[in-house]
Amino acid sequence: MNFLELAKERCTTRGFTKQKISDNDLEQILSAGRVAPTACNKQPQRIIVVRHPDNIKKVQKAYKTFGSECVLIVCRDKRSALVRPYDQKCSGDLDIGIVCDHMMLAARELNIGSVMVGLFDPEIIRKELNVPEYIEPTALLILGYPEKEFLSPERHITERKPLTDTVMYEKYIEERADLESTCWKKL
Template sequence: MTIQKLMQNRYSVRSYSQMPLQPEHLAQILNAGRAAPTAANRQPQRVLVVRSEDGLERLGQCSRSLFGAPCALIVCTDRESAWQRQQDQFNSATMDASIVTTHMMLQAWDLGIGSCWVCAFDPDKVRRLFNIPDNWQIECLLPLGYPAADAAPGPNHSQRKPPEATVFDEQVPEQT
């Protein structure tokens, strides 16, 4: 499958089979995250793999958006190790985590594994229940699993704004 087809076909899976991920598939997904570019190659991402019944139950206390996935990643960043722009102190940690997470999502889909980017969670509870250091920012949760037979794209999956609403040539036009 071409990368273009992969990106167009991938959707947020909200219904998972209970079949555990094959270890080699999980390794490929995690390696895709490691291969992702980060600002100045600082690699501030920190990824916790949660797949035990106890771990998934604890994570379920923090978010209702795991959708019964047999595995979930807690994607964090060490903001102190991320690159910072001198002019305005922009910290690249969240951007870097987004690139890493996107790489993992696309690799998962290529392997027939669904995912759903989750930001609806209680970060304080996740931090406490998973012993996450205070200097790490919890960026997102990424449930992973083989899609259930009833899994399907959401109704808005293929809706996109027209290119002229999001892409500008040379400069932003005057606002009216």
């Protein structure tokens, strides 16, 4: 499958079977994260693989795991931050997002579902899994085999904005009011 087909096949999975991910498949997913680009190749990611049931319960104190038996806690080492000097923007969250995206695509290629979560309590993760202060829990990447079928790749036809609404050439063009995001309205 070519890259665009794989990207269209990837979808959020919220409901997993009890089938375990093999060590080989997990290593392939983690290897995809290892080769992901990061700003100035600082590689700030630190990934805690959680598969033991007692530790899954600890993660569940911070966020639900949808029945998954494999959670990757993707952290950022704050000691290796690249900070843009003009406005102090740290590249760490971007780096972690790229690492997670690589791993989600690798998982999908293996017919393993995923959901990346940023809305969790990092202090619970820090306390329950003994994470030091200089390591920032940034994302949970919840993996497993989907309870239901993967979503259709054709969903992008209706669920995604057309390129004409999101891409501009040569300069920024002010968005129209009717294009305002509805993401927060759904909450």
